[in-house]
Amino acid sequence: MCGIVGLFLKDKALEPKLGELLSGMLEIMTDRGPDSAGFAVYGAGAPDEVKLTLRAPEGYDFAGLAAKLGDGVGLSERATHAILTLPAGREAEVRDTLAKVAPDVTVVGAGSRMELYKEVGLPSDVAVRFKLAEMSGTHGIGHTRMATESAVTTNGAHPFSTGADQCLVHNGSLSNHRTVRRNLERAGVAIQTDNDSEVAAGYLSWRMREGRSLGEALEDSLGDLDGFYTFVVGTESGFGVLRDPIACKPAVMAETDQYVAFGSEYRALAGLPGIENAKVWEPEPAKVYFWDRAAA
Amino acid sequence: MNASTKSHSFDLATASVRELNAALHALKDGTNASLWQVANPRGLHAIAAGLDAPVTVEVDGPVGYYCGGMNKQATIIVRGAAGVGVAENMMSGRVEVAGDVSQAAGATAHGGALIIGGDAGARCGISMKGVDIVVKGSVGHMSAFMAQAGTLTVFGDAGEALGDSIYEARLYVRGGVKSLGADCVEKEMRDEHRQELYERFKLAGVEGELDPSDFKRYGSARTLYHFHVDNASAY
Numbered sequence: 001m002c003g004i005v006g007l008f009l010k011d012k013a014l015e016p017k018l019g020e021l022l023s024g025m026l027e028i029m030t031d032r033g034p035d036s037a038g039f040a041v042y043g044a045g046a047p048d049e050v051k052l053t054l055r056a057p058e059g060y061d062f063a064g065l066a067a068k069l070g071d072g073v074g075l076s077e078r079a080t081h082a083i084l085t086l087p088a089g090r091e092a093e094v095r096d097t098l099a100k101v102a103p104d105v106t107v108v109g110a111g112s113r114m115e116l117y118k119e120v121g122l123p124s125d126v127a128v129r130f131k132l133a134e135m136s137g138t139h140g141i142g143h144t145r146m147a148t149e150s151a152v153t154t155n156g157a158h159p160f161s162t163g164a165d166q167c168l169v170h171n172g173s174l175s176n177h178r179t180v181r182r183n184l185e186r187a188g189v190a191i192q193t194d195n196d197s198e199v200a201a202g203y204l205s206w207r208m209r210e211g212r213s214l215g216e217a218l219e220d221s222l223g224d225l226d227g228f229y230t231f232v233v234g235t236e237s238g239f240g241v242l243r244d245p246i247a248c249k250p251a252v253m254a255e256t257d258q259y260v261a262f263g264s265e266y267r268a269l270a271g272l273p274g275i276e277n278a279k280v281w282e283p284e285p286a287k288v289y290f291w292d293r294a295a296a
Numbered sequence: 297m298n299a300s301t302k303s304h305s306f307d308l309a310t311a312s313v314r315e316l317n318a319a320l321h322a323l324k325d326g327t328n329a330s331l332w333q334v335a336n337p338r339g340l341h342a343i344a345a346g347l348d349a350p351v352t353v354e355v356d357g358p359v360g361y362y363c364g365g366m367n368k369q370a371t372i373i374v375r376g377a378a379g380v381g382v383a384e385n386m387m388s389g390r391v392e393v394a395g396d397v398s399q400a401a402g403a404t405a406h407g408g409a410l411i412i413g414g415d416a417g418a419r420c421g422i423s424m425k426g427v428d429i430v431v432k433g434s435v436g437h438m439s440a441f442m443a444q445a446g447t448l449t450v451f452g453d454a455g456e457a458l459g460d461s462i463y464e465a466r467l468y469v470r471g472g473v474k475s476l477g478a479d480c481v482e483k484e485m486r487d488e489h490r491q492e493l494y495e496r497f498k499l500a501g502v503e504g505e506l507d508p509s510d511f512k513r514y515g516s517a518r519t520l521y522h523f524h525v526d527n528a529s530a531y
């Protein structure tokens with residue numbers, strides 16, 4: 001199984017409530033995925049800065065680490081995760097330092113606005129640990145996991161980062177992920193875990209590295225990825241949705257003047273404001289949907 | 297709740313689906329608790345599943361999976377959309393949904409009537425065994441897959457592979473059919489079929505509004521019924 005949610009706000013007035021709404025959606029999807037949960041929120045950011053989402057073992061001294069990175073590095077801690085905010089020009093240098101001085105810290109996401117959190121446990125507990133309900137932003141996606149293809153670990157939880165300000169959540173299972181993984185490794189794309197969804201994320205990253213847009217990369221996946229999937233992909237400016245050609249995994253969308261929302265089931269959308277009068281529909285199989293702030 | 301009154305209200309914001317269904321399952325033939333109004337369904341699953349009494353259940357809003365599943369005798373009216381498997385394996389009675397429904401509507405249903413006001417998703421009427429399904433909108437891909445008996449009437453269009461590996465169900469479609477599945481063919485509309493279609497219009501309460509002549513009939517070419525030696529290499 002697994003549950004996916006996504007919320008893209010059109011109405012600025014709702015932005016302070018993004019985390020609260022997303023948290024409610026995520027919690028309702030616990031029945032579909034009680035093993036672990038994760039989410040990515042697109043909040044405040046500056047074009048000349050980059051945010052790195054770090055993950056470390058329980059009780060890690062993030063403040064001590066930040067002190068080693070020199071001036072101009074901001075730190076915001078949330079349980080096992082921390083956000084480093086730094087001048088964009090220093091990203092490579094800071095990543096190098098992290099690799100040297102903090103081998104047990106993983107950079108799980110990067111971008112000007114994206115923050116990415118995931119952990120093992122019930123979705124409501126994960127949301128509370130990371131204080132999701134307090135977060136504001138323009139859009140976010142989330143995932144509740146019922147593991148099928150690999151172990152229940154934080155590394156196996158979603159979202160998976162696919163590039164700067166990009167991440168993916170997946171409901172389904174890929175049957176050719178071993179083959180795709182080997183092809184990606186030959187192309188120089190490293191896959192960290194045994195997880196099939198990480199392969200999908202790596203695949204999209206690779207297509208985009210080869211010059212394809214995100215929409216085109218999703219189109220490509222229809223030919224190259226075999227199995228069941230509903231993908232929701234978050235980007236700096238919006239989110240995309242794709243279902244496999246036989247629409248094996250469920251998906252419901254709702255749109256009002258205030259937002260576009262995605263849920264694996266309607267239940268996840270039932271608490272959103274004005275849902276009674278929303279346009280509600282199921283995305284068609286093998287069709288790429290996109291909501292983009294730039295285009296809106 | 298007083299079993300001697302005829303009308304009951306049930307609010308799913310304050311009580312569980314399990315409690316609702318337990319109360320409905322306790323009803324027997326001859327019950328006079330005939331009308332149940334259910335508020336705040338919020339897409340919850342298995343609402344009014346497994347009923348076996350001649351009652352009417354009105355659900356005010358969208359429901360989740362398997363609403364009205366395994367229904368016998370009851371009339372279930374949904375004023376909203378429905379999720380996967382509405383009226384799955386219905387035996388008799390009637391399930392009516394005002395809005396769209398998700399995949400596998402009326403799957404394996406043996407009898408009764410399933411009336412859908414909007415569109416149905418993929419695999420509508422999969423393996424249907426005698427139910428009469430009327431969809432006022434369109435149906436998705438692989439509808440009536442392995443359909444064995446009953447009728448599927450579609451006022452709009454049908455998606456890919458309609459009636460794949462169909463047995464003896466009858467399919468009536470007014471709009472376009474994206475493609476027919478294996479062993480499904482268009483068949484002649486004779487008077488008996490126009491009559492049957494008119495009966496389905498009555499079932500959906502739209503008789504007089506539609507012309508049976510606008511519909512095409514599809515059914516089994518019956519070439520998959522028996523092993524054919526020429527196909528041996530395909531196995």
